[in-house]
Amino acid sequence: VSASAAPPVYSRRLPFALLLEYRRSMLRVIERARDLGDVVELRVSAGLNPICVFDPKLVEQVLVTRATRYGKNTPGYQRLSDLLGQGLLTSQGELWRRQRRIAQPLFKKSSLRGFGAIISEEAEAMAARWAASAESGEPRDAAHDMGELALAVVGRALFSSDMSGPTSAALSQALEDALAHYISRLTTPLPGWQHLPTRVNRRGWRAARYLRTFVADLIAARRAAGADQAAGSDLLGLLMKASDAEGGIPDELIQDECLTMLLAGHETTANALAWTLHLLARHPAARERLEAELDAALPEARAATLDDMDALPFTWQVLQESMRLYPPAWVIARSVEEHDELGGYSLRPGSFVLLCQHAIHRHPELWEEPAAFRPERFAPEGERAGLPRFAYFPFGGGQRLCLGEGFARQEAVLVLASLARRFRLELLEPGEPELVASVTLRPGAGVRARVVAR
Numbered sequence: 287v288s289a290s291a292a293p294p295v296y297s298r299r300l301p302f303a304l305l306l307e308y309r310r311s312m313l314r315v316i317e318r319a320r321d322l323g324d325v326v327e328l329r330v331s332a333g334l335n336p337i338c339v340f341d342p343k344l345v346e347q348v349l350v351t352r353a354t355r356y357g358k359n360t361p362g363y364q365r366l367s368d369l370l371g372q373g374l375l376t377s378q379g380e381l382w383r384r385q386r387r388i389a390q391p392l393f394k395k396s397s398l399r400g401f402g403a404i405i406s407e408e409a410e411a412m413a414a415r416w417a418a419s420a421e422s423g424e425p426r427d428a429a430h431d432m433g434e435l436a437l438a439v440v441g442r443a444l445f446s447s448d449m450s451g452p453t454s455a456a457l458s459q460a461l462e463d464a465l466a467h468y469i470s471r472l473t474t475p476l477p478g479w480q481h482l483p484t485r486v487n488r489r490g491w492r493a494a495r496y497l498r499t500f501v502a503d504l505i506a507a508r509r510a511a512g513a514d515q516a517a518g519s520d521l522l523g524l525l526m527k528a529s530d531a532e533g534g535i536p537d538e539l540i541q542d543e544c545l546t547m548l549l550a551g552h553e554t555t556a557n558a559l560a561w562t563l564h565l566l567a568r569h570p571a572a573r574e575r576l577e578a579e580l581d582a583a584l585p586e587a588r589a590a591t592l593d594d595m596d597a598l599p600f601t602w603q604v605l606q607e608s609m610r611l612y613p614p615a616w617v618i619a620r621s622v623e624e625h626d627e628l629g630g631y632s633l634r635p636g637s638f639v640l641l642c643q644h645a646i647h648r649h650p651e652l653w654e655e656p657a658a659f660r661p662e663r664f665a666p667e668g669e670r671a672g673l674p675r676f677a678y679f680p681f682g683g684g685q686r687l688c689l690g691e692g693f694a695r696q697e698a699v700l701v702l703a704s705l706a707r708r709f710r711l712e713l714l715e716p717g718e719p720e721l722v723a724s725v726t727l728r729p730g731a732g733v734r735a736r737v738v739a740r
């Protein structure tokens with residue numbers, strides 16, 4: 287391959303054919319393109335021609351070694367910032383650096399210790415609800431439950447606010463409508479369409495207004511509570527302190543940051559837990575091994591706490607394997623800001639690349655029997671240890687590595703341990719679930735199941 291070559295192209299002869307497929311499932315289209323090589327351009331439609339990268343070494347180049355040549359000016363991040371504004375996930379440059387510095391203290395070991403108790407309490411509250419369902423036999427949607435739980439945790443940990451009950455239902459609905467709107471806009475490049483009052487658009491607009499008002503009210507309530515509370519050490523407190531110190535951060539930017547953390551801090555973790563519960567219900571051998579670890583670590587069947595973490599290595603392996611098969615953040619996009627050469631191909635500024643965890647985590651040239659659920663892959667001497675760094679990257683990498691990785695790990699391990707110690711799920715629809723790939727990867731019909739006490 288000569289250094290100036292363009293990458294191989296994946297396209298369809300009929301106009302719009304690939305766009306329609308892409309609308310139906312971006313994930314499947316990207317997976318099929320993988321057969322063409324390590325770097326493949328998708329001709330989806332005018333203005334939407336992402337370059338997919340499937341080699342872990344090249345992913346490392348984009349995220350780490352030549353990260354300065356890449357940015358977040360991609361269609362996906364642009365649509366996402368229509369909703370989230372300039373929060374930590376979507377901002378760039380100096381603003382991003384400052385926001386990361388402000389939020390960092392929340393994710394230090396000492397802060398995470400404080401969140402541990404919140405997680406255990408919320409897991410215990412969910413266990414009580416599951417116990418009632420086990421008693422009555424009434425089925426539950428475990429995906430919905432994990433969303434509610436994760437929202438309650440983020441509400442208390444980052445905002446010192448109760449986001450359970452009716453607030454949770456309204457917030458979840460708004461987030462769902464906003465994300466449906468996002469994906470629809472991303473895969474409908476027809477000019478003008480975004481202004482039409484279609485059902486998805488109307489619901490999306492309404493959801494965005496609701497979410498803005500919700501965070502604006504949080505901020506106003508904190509201000510009204512006076513200086514003492516404003517100096518608190520949660521996210522709102524840190525943002526207000528920084529605003530005072532720096533002569534005022536505009537309210538809109540504080541809202542952006544709150545909305546970003548609300549979304550980034552719960553949707554992914556909730557999906558990781560939902561997929562894991564689904565997998566465990568389908569794989570009795572792994573589930574039994576997990577239960578053996580839990581019975582030993584928690585003999586008296588209580589919620590797990592931070593002090594139990596070291597006794598739960600297999601629990602974390604189960605979660606990692608689940609995030610391999612169903613990475614909650616299933617793709618990372620970057621714009622090419624400066625010319626780069628990737629795997630022998632020339633990338634023009636203005637184009638954009640997709641680093642698809644879902645496709646790389648299941649790459650047959652990397653993983654043995656990639657579709658099989660085998661938590662042992664993540665044992666200290668397991669298969670993963672012998673693979674390149676970016677054969678597995680559920681939390682991204684480089685300077686934009688997920689800020690909440692430690693938070694998420696702690697939450698996922700404690701919640702899974704607390705629930706799987708006492709309950710099993712019997713799926714109402716067994717088998718491979720439908721994958722819905724929006725900002726995150728979700729089980730389409732939820733995880734509907736009967737709860738059985740162990």
Ligand code: HEM
Pocket residue numbers: 374375386547550551552554555558613614615618619679680681682683685686687688689690691693694
């Ligand atoms: C299983 C759970 C989670 C997964 C799989 C996940 C995944 C990711 C990924 C892949 C990125 C990088 C995006 C990119 O490079 O374009 C990211 C960024 C981020 N995540 Fe997470 N995340 C999770 C949980 C959390 C939690 C619990 C929080 C906060 C409490 C959080 C906050 C953030 C923030 C603030 C960023 C932006 C960081 C930056 O750009 O500096 N995440 N996450």
